[in-house]
Amino acid sequence: MNRNSASRRFHLMVRIAHVAALFLAMLIICAPGAWIIMNSLRPTVEIMAKPAVWIPRELNLDAYRSMFSVVGQGGIPVWAYFRNSLIISATSTAIAIAIGMSGGYAFARFRFPGKSAWFLGLMLSRTVPGIALSLPLFIVYARLGIIDTHLALIVAYVALNVPFTIWLIDGFFRQVPRDLAEAAQIDGCTRWQAFWQVEFPLAGPGIASSAIFAFLTSWNEFALASQLTRSVNSKTLPVGLLDYTAEFTIDWRGMCALAVVMVAPALALTFVIQKRLVSGLTFGAVKG
Amino acid sequence: MATVTLQKLIKRYGAVEAVRAIDLQIADGEFVALVGPSGCGKSTTLRMIAGLEEISGGDIRIGDELVNDLPPRARNISMVFQSYALYPHMSVRENMAFSLKIAKRPQAEIDARVAEASEILHLDELLDRRPSQLSGGQRQRVAMGRAIVRKPEVFLFDEPLSNLDAKLRTQMRTEIKKLHARVPSTVIYVTHDQVEAMTLADRIVIMRDGRIEQIGTPEDVFRRPATRFVAGFIGSPPMNLIEAEIADGALRFGQGDDLPLPDKFRGAVTPGLKVVFGLRPDDVHPTGHGLPSESGGQTVQREIAVSVTEPLGNETLVFAPFGGLEWVARMLNPVPLAAGQRVNMTFDLAKAHLFSAETGRAIEGA
Numbered sequence: 135m136n137r138n139s140a141s142r143r144f145h146l147m148v149r150i151a152h153v154a155a156l157f158l159a160m161l162i163i164c165a166p167g168a169w170i171i172m173n174s175l176r177p178t179v180e181i182m183a184k185p186a187v188w189i190p191r192e193l194n195l196d197a198y199r200s201m202f203s204v205v206g207q208g209g210i211p212v213w214a215y216f217r218n219s220l221i222i223s224a225t226s227t228a229i230a231i232a233i234g235m236s237g238g239y240a241f242a243r244f245r246f247p248g249k250s251a252w253f254l255g256l257m258l259s260r261t262v263p264g265i266a267l268s269l270p271l272f273i274v275y276a277r278l279g280i281i282d283t284h285l286a287l288i289v290a291y292v293a294l295n296v297p298f299t300i301w302l303i304d305g306f307f308r309q310v311p312r313d314l315a316e317a318a319q320i321d322g323c324t325r326w327q328a329f330w331q332v333e334f335p336l337a338g339p340g341i342a343s344s345a346i347f348a349f350l351t352s353w354n355e356f357a358l359a360s361q362l363t364r365s366v367n368s369k370t371l372p373v374g375l376l377d378y379t380a381e382f383t384i385d386w387r388g389m390c391a392l393a394v395v396m397v398a399p400a401l402a403l404t405f406v407i408q409k410r411l412v413s414g415l416t417f418g419a420v421k422g
Numbered sequence: 423m424a425t426v427t428l429q430k431l432i433k434r435y436g437a438v439e440a441v442r443a444i445d446l447q448i449a450d451g452e453f454v455a456l457v458g459p460s461g462c463g464k465s466t467t468l469r470m471i472a473g474l475e476e477i478s479g480g481d482i483r484i485g486d487e488l489v490n491d492l493p494p495r496a497r498n499i500s501m502v503f504q505s506y507a508l509y510p511h512m513s514v515r516e517n518m519a520f521s522l523k524i525a526k527r528p529q530a531e532i533d534a535r536v537a538e539a540s541e542i543l544h545l546d547e548l549l550d551r552r553p554s555q556l557s558g559g560q561r562q563r564v565a566m567g568r569a570i571v572r573k574p575e576v577f578l579f580d581e582p583l584s585n586l587d588a589k590l591r592t593q594m595r596t597e598i599k600k601l602h603a604r605v606p607s608t609v610i611y612v613t614h615d616q617v618e619a620m621t622l623a624d625r626i627v628i629m630r631d632g633r634i635e636q637i638g639t640p641e642d643v644f645r646r647p648a649t650r651f652v653a654g655f656i657g658s659p660p661m662n663l664i665e666a667e668i669a670d671g672a673l674r675f676g677q678g679d680d681l682p683l684p685d686k687f688r689g690a691v692t693p694g695l696k697v698v699f700g701l702r703p704d705d706v707h708p709t710g711h712g713l714p715s716e717s718g719g720q721t722v723q724r725e726i727a728v729s730v731t732e733p734l735g736n737e738t739l740v741f742a743p744f745g746g747l748e749w750v751a752r753m754l755n756p757v758p759l760a761a762g763q764r765v766n767m768t769f770d771l772a773k774a775h776l777f778s779a780e781t782g783r784a785i786e787g788a
Contacts (some may be wrong), residue, residue: 164492299562311505311507312509313503314503314506314509314510316472316474316494316501316503317501317503317507317509317568318498318520319473319474319493319494319495319509320472320473320474320494320495320500320501320525320526321495321496321520321524321568321572322495322521322572323524324493324495327524330511330522331524332511335511336510336511362499389664
């Protein structure tokens with residue numbers, strides 16, 4: 135009797151400890167995000183105040199208003215940057231996924247000479263920090279005359295993303311049992327049909343998550359973009375943040391506002407697609 | 423329905439020959455089981471017939487058509503996989519209709535054929551479920567339904583029951599047999615379970631190391647095994663096989679034990695020949711507890727100490743060492759035996775088999 139209630143009390147304590155620990159962890163993870171949102175809504179004085187002002191006294195949307203106002207009056211070409219970011223990220227993601235799907239499928243399904251060397255090579259290319267390549271890349275692009283174009287960044291981002299998408303998608307195709315494609319071929323499919331009718335839908339959630347990954351990498355990339363872009367022709371949103379730095383001042387409020395604008399679509403995209411990332415779809419295909 | 427002909431069929435993986443020039447003729451509507459231990463090439467053979475595996479040499483004909491280089495879809499076959507290979511993202515109905523949809527059959531025909539198949543296999547209530555919501559036996563039935571919907575020339579089964587538990591396996595075995603009676607068709611059935619092969623097949627093909635050891639009816643391979651391997655593989659518990667030397671009307675075993683040379687082999691062997699003597703557990707039994715020997719059959723008795731017994735209810739398996747082998751004897755109308763107890767054993771020599779120790783091939787008796 136007594137031992138039962140003691141045990142119950144113990145489990146309650148553990149539950150409370152769990153929740154508290156989770157709360158703390160989430161607080162640490164979310165705090166910077168919350169701080170950015172808050173700072174975008176209050177005057178610079180309050181942002182810079184020492185000691186820090188934790189509870190804002192005044193909130194307004196001035197920063198957003200001025201961001202979208204005419205360039206030169208505190209506004210920046212947000213729409214141009216947004217368009218550049220979207221074109222560059224979407225195109226490079228589409229290309230990286232197309233290559234990743236072909237590559238991943240090949241690595242998952244076929245035997246060919248030098249397979250593991252290829253795979254290792256792809257992985258090793260990830261070990262080179264992107265910024266180390268920025269100077270050589272700049273020189274090559276300058277010779278080609280493609281500095282400050284969409285193409286420049288698309289090519290760079292595809293190269294950045296392909297090893298990772300191949301690696302991820304390879305793993306997802308491996309999880310689709312080989313028998314299924316064979317059954318489809320016996321059921322009258324060509325190899326191509328078997329891929330699209332059976333293997334692709336089953337690896338679909340994995341491919342979607344690889345796409346999110348590739349998209350976010352491109353969307354958030356700053357180091358290369360800051361070197362390879364010059365003007366509204368190709369500047370992306372992260373590079374746009376620099377517009378808020380002047381010679382002697384940094385407009386923290388404006389920068390935070392732009393950061394919020396930048397994060398919003400990425401957040402929305404992830405939210406929409408993650409619902410489709412249902413794992414365990416292949417369960418029941420073969421002996422469960 | 424169609425015949426299937428394999429001529430000098432070869433499969434090589436690098437330097438390894440998995441299937442070594444096998445010949446096989448399968449008649450229209452025949453149920454043939456390919457059986458053998460794992461790695462014997464039976465599944466590879468089936469996959470070559472299906473077109474899932476390229477052939478390294480020889481010919482495959484389905485009907486009169488040479489299909490060596492045709493893709494699986496052009497061979498008009500159905501296959502039931504060991505893993506069932508149901509499409510997890512489709513309902514049972516869609517799984518069964520898939521091949522007809524790919525073939526762009528009219529919807530009315532698809533519905534009719536799915537309905538027909540699901541009626542035969544009692545799948546009506548499961549049609550809208552996903553494979554993940556089915557039990558093993560139900561998945562197995564859906565896999566068969568998907569195969570029969572196509573009305574193929576040839577059905578291929580690749581160890582379809584090996585993922586089921588023992589009870590369900592027996593049940594599905596009966597279902598497959600009924601199905602074959604109801605939907606007459608040419609069937610090639612791969613299994614490592616000799617009981618499945620014996621109970622289902624019109625003819626059994628026993629394979630080992632990429633070669634065919636024997637082709638015959640279940641009766642044939644049981645009564646007249648062509649090789650020592652077949653003798654040991656078919657039958658449960660397996661045949662007692664013991665090395666012996668022919669000596670003057672007797673078979674000498676190790677440890678000084680012997681048995682008389684069965685009369686039917688008298689003209690077929692010469693003294694000094696090394697042989698393998700085989701006798702099924704049914705044909706050696708504690709005296710008075712066996713099947714009656716055929717009239718005029720030659721029997722012989724020996725006193726042997728029992729080492730272990732396995733009571734099975736209606737019969738008891740008696741293990742007793744003799745001549746260097748632990749013999750298995752089947753005791754009908756069993757009585758309790760203690761370990762170490764000496765028992766008078768009857769050996770029914772008229773049912774004995776002899777194999778050459780050198781080649782493993784059966785020695786024909788009179």
